[in-house]
Structures are given as structure tokens and as C-alpha cells.
Amino acid sequence: MAFSTTITTAGDTATITLSGELDASSAPQFKAEVEQAASQGAKKLVLMMQDLEYMASAGLRVLIFAKQKMGADTDIYLVGTQELVKETIEKTGFDQSVYMVDTYDD
Numbered sequence: 001m002a003f004s005t006t007i008t009t010a011g012d013t014a015t016i017t018l019s020g021e022l023d024a025s026s027a028p029q030f031k032a033e034v035e036q037a038a039s040q041g042a043k044k045l046v047l048m049m050q051d052l053e054y055m056a057s058a059g060l061r062v063l064i065f066a067k068q069k070m071g072a073d074t075d076i077y078l079v080g081t082q083e084l085v086k087e088t089i090e091k092t093g094f095d096q097s098v099y100m101v102d103t104y105d106d
Helices: 027-039 057-070 083-092
Strands: 004-010 013-022 044-055 075-079 099-101
Touching: 004 027, 013 027, 013 057, 027 057, 044 057, 044 083, 057 075, 057 083
Parallel strands: 013 044, 044 075, 075 099
Antiparallel strands: 004 013
């Protein structure tokens, strides 16, 4: 499945919906969306990950970049993360830096 993202912003919340496979070839697209969210001054980043089937280390690097770029006071939510992707995030310990939730209501 091809990787795709969409970004929406409302107030100080940026929501990025990811689908497909996030790997080295698609990570720059995700990084560009994160940079856009950061440039708009988002204080909360919500990543809708229900349709993200796979994430390689390049995707993890973008998540770390997001945390660094947006600042320590920015909350990052990973919503509906599929089990395979969730395991990858947990193995790196990054799950301690974000909120991993099944659903998100603002």
C-alpha cells in the first residue's frame, strides 16, 4: 500500500493522518508534514495511525525529529497504532515520550 499523509490544523492542534508503509522512501513526506505543523506553532501533534501498516527505522527517526522540532512542551499522540507498529515503537522506548491511545477526542 502506498504511503500517504494528510494534515489538518485546528487551533494549536495539528493532526496528521498516515496510511500505508512508512519507510526510507516515504519518511521525507512525513517529515515535511511535521515541519509544516511545527511552522504553524502547533502545541499538540496528533498522529492518526490506524491505517499505517508498517514503520521502518526511518519513520522512528521522524517521530524523534518531531519531538525535538516541536519542543518538549508539545504533546504528541499516536492514535490507533497497529500492533506491528506499536511493537516497533515500544522496543525503542519512544512510547515513554508520547501518548499512545486507541482513540482521540479533543
